[in-house]
Amino acid sequence: MSRPKKITDTPEATITPSKHDGILAAAQEIFLEMGYGAASMDAVAARANVSKATIYAHFDNKRALFELVIQGRCQRVFGNDDIPLYVAEAQDARAALRRLADEMQTVILSPDAIAINRVVVAEAPRVPEVGEIFYAVGPNPALARLTRMLNDLTRRGLLAVPQTDAPLVAELFLNMLKGDAHTRQLLGVAPNRTDHRPLLDVAVDLILARYAPTDKGSR
Amino acid sequence: MSRPKKITDTPEATITPSKHDGILAAAQEIFLEMGYGAASMDAVAARANVSKATIYAHFDNKRALFELVIQGRCQRVFGNDDIPLYVAEAQDARAALRRLADEMQTVILSPDAIAINRVVVAEAPRVPEVGEIFYAVGPNPALARLTRMLNDLTRRGLLAVPQTDAPLVAELFLNMLKGDAHTRQLLGVAPNRTDHRPLLDVAVDLILARYAPTDKGSR
DNA sequence: GTCTATATACGGATAGAC
DNA sequence: GTCTATCCGTATATAGAC
Numbered sequence: 001m002s003r004p005k006k007i008t009d010t011p012e013a014t015i016t017p018s019k020h021d022g023i024l025a026a027a028q029e030i031f032l033e034m035g036y037g038a039a040s041m042d043a044v045a046a047r048a049n050v051s052k053a054t055i056y057a058h059f060d061n062k063r064a065l066f067e068l069v070i071q072g073r074c075q076r077v078f079g080n081d082d083i084p085l086y087v088a089e090a091q092d093a094r095a096a097l098r099r100l101a102d103e104m105q106t107v108i109l110s111p112d113a114i115a116i117n118r119v120v121v122a123e124a125p126r127v128p129e130v131g132e133i134f135y136a137v138g139p140n141p142a143l144a145r146l147t148r149m150l151n152d153l154t155r156r157g158l159l160a161v162p163q164t165d166a167p168l169v170a171e172l173f174l175n176m177l178k179g180d181a182h183t184r185q186l187l188g189v190a191p192n193r194t195d196h197r198p199l200l201d202v203a204v205d206l207i208l209a210r211y212a213p214t215d216k217g218s219r
Numbered sequence: 220m221s222r223p224k225k226i227t228d229t230p231e232a233t234i235t236p237s238k239h240d241g242i243l244a245a246a247q248e249i250f251l252e253m254g255y256g257a258a259s260m261d262a263v264a265a266r267a268n269v270s271k272a273t274i275y276a277h278f279d280n281k282r283a284l285f286e287l288v289i290q291g292r293c294q295r296v297f298g299n300d301d302i303p304l305y306v307a308e309a310q311d312a313r314a315a316l317r318r319l320a321d322e323m324q325t326v327i328l329s330p331d332a333i334a335i336n337r338v339v340v341a342e343a344p345r346v347p348e349v350g351e352i353f354y355a356v357g358p359n360p361a362l363a364r365l366t367r368m369l370n371d372l373t374r375r376g377l378l379a380v381p382q383t384d385a386p387l388v389a390e391l392f393l394n395m396l397k398g399d400a401h402t403r404q405l406l407g408v409a410p411n412r413t414d415h416r417p418l419l420d421v422a423v424d425l426i427l428a429r430y431a432p433t434d435k436g437s438r
Numbered sequence: 439g440t441c442t443a444t445a446t447a448c449g450g451a452t453a454g455a456c
Numbered sequence: 457g458t459c460t461a462t463c464c465g466t467a468t469a470t471a472g473a474c
Contacts, residue, residue: 019457035341037256040449051459056451058457122254122341124407131406139402168421175394183358187350188343202387209429238439259467270441275469277439 020058023048027069032115036066036123063127070120070130074137077112081141087149093158094208097173100149101200104142105177113138114185121186139174146170160213169207176203239277242267246288251334255285255342282346289339289349293356296331300360306368312377313427316392319368320419323361324396332357333404340405358393365389379432388426395422 026048030039041062045052059065084103090096107113116134124131147170153159154166161169179199184191193199245267249258260281264271278284303322309315326332335353343350366389372378373385380388398418403410412418 035256035344037254038345041451042449052450053452053460054458062450118340118343121337121405124337124405125254126257128407131408135403135406135408139399143399165421168418171399171418172395172422172425175397175399176391178394180358180362180390180394184354186340186343187354188347189350189354199387199390202384203391206391206425206429210425260469261467271468272442272470273440281468 019048019050019054023050023055023058023065024069024072026050027065028073031066031069031119032073032112035119036062036127066123066127067129067133070116071133071137073112073116074134077107077110077116078138078141081145083145083149083152088152090153090158093153093212094204096153096158097204097207098200101173101177101204104174105179105196105200108178109181109185114182118186142174143167143170146173157213159211161211165211169211173203173207176206238267238269238273242269242274242277242284243287243291245269246284247292250285250288251292251331251338254338255281255346285342285346286348286352289335290352290356292331292335293353296326296329296335297357297360300364302364302368302371307371309372309377312372312431313423315372315377316423316426317419320392320396320423323393324398324415324419327397328400328404333401337405361393362386362389365392376432378430380430384430388430392422392426395425 023044027039027044030044030047033039034043041052041055044065045055048055055065059068084100086099087096120130120134147166150159150161150166150169151163154161177200179196181191181193181196183189242263246263249263249266252258253262260271260274263284264274267274274284278287303319305318306315339349339353366385369378369380369385369388370382373380396419398415400410400412400415402408
């Protein structure tokens with residue numbers, strides 16, 4: 001679109017109050033689409049409708065921009081660290097675990113999470129910070145949260161997971177949720193299943209078969 | 220090292236009967252160390268003690284070389300698709316599963332497997348072939364093999380996994396083996412544990428608590 | 439087949455005008 | 457702060473001698 005170079009105090013090309021955010025948004029798209037290496041600052045500039053020089057006015061260099069992008073995106077996707085009400089007030093361990101499995105799996109398998117995961121894994125050896133950030137915002141709090149929930153459910157007599165086992169069970173549970181679908185998505189292999197319910201059903205069955213309370217205390 | 224350009228019929232730089240293999244070996248090292256993007260043909264040439272032109276005399280281009288490297292390395296690491304004797308002739312499901320868990324985990328967490336995994340995940344969107352190759356040689360046969368073993372153990376009365384559940388249980392089992400260690404290694408995060416036995420113990424416990432035979436048929 | 443030297447392109451980063 | 461234009465290193469790939 002061609003427009004005359006009118007002399008105004010708010011020229012469109014300069015007015016944008018926050019090029020900063022625009023650049024960040026564009027960088028998120030580009031980095032997640034193309035990966036760190038294949039992404040070029042030119043591409044980011046084009047996507048943000050900004051010149052390359054402007055990017056360097058706002059950010060130190062490509063790597064710094066990348067780290068900011070990963071940090072922001074991780075928090076946005078994995079930010080939630082609360083224990084959901086349906087677990088805190090659950091009367092039935094199976095229902096609570098089953099719903100939890102569904103919701104956590106949805107996050108883990110979301111296109112956004114997969115894209116971040118992929119890019120971070122790719123660059124982890126050369127940009128260790130992003131690996132740390134991802135783990136600190138994603139898997140680490142997820143494990144802690146799961147462990148807390150297992151302990152809570154146990155304290156309330158709905159489950160019987162020994163304190164020493166809780167972190168191990170949390171770890172196993174989290175990995176069962178990923179399933180083959182996670183592997184396939186990371187590898188870009190076509191999924192062989194659309195309905196994950198049977199898998200999650202069995203996963204919860206495994207936990208309960210081993211750690212259901214003995215009913216001695218509850219009746 | 221500087222040596223005179225002697226005119227011989229077997230100059231050291233030219234004699235190497237199979238530069239081809241030398242280049243492939245060098246490329247394996249470079250690609251697995253640096254990733255596809257960061258690896259340069261110059262680096263491969265230097266590692267192989269060969270000129271770049273020689274590489275292009277043997278291989279079409281960087282991408283083709285990369286695909287060959289991945290293919291070769293995957294087969295070397297994941298090649299084994301046999302059912303081990305200790306499973307085929309097992310008398311005790313727990314012992315068999317436990318040992319199987321150990322051995323599969325060792326392969327999955329080996330530095331080689333992690334390096335391939337990382338590189339393949341990184342390039343999967345741009346070089347889909349490598350994702351397919353990796354999955355076809357790694358996870359896919361592993362799942363098939365596990366499913367077969369579960370069915371075998373069930374047929375022999377050592378386990379009671381319904382036919383319909385077997386693939387699901389195999390999938391859950393394989394993912395439990397990975398554990399947090401796999402995630403951490405891919406992300407380049409320091410491990411928080413060196414002894415994986417407790418985790419694998421619990422994993423096998425879960426399977427057996429749910430699928431141990433009822434003893435009705437066996438006594 | 440193998441080398442040296444080079445064509446050609448692209449990408450990160452900056453200089454300087456406004 | 458933002459732009460245009462450019463520097464400069466590096467990377468893939470090839471030409472041409474031997």
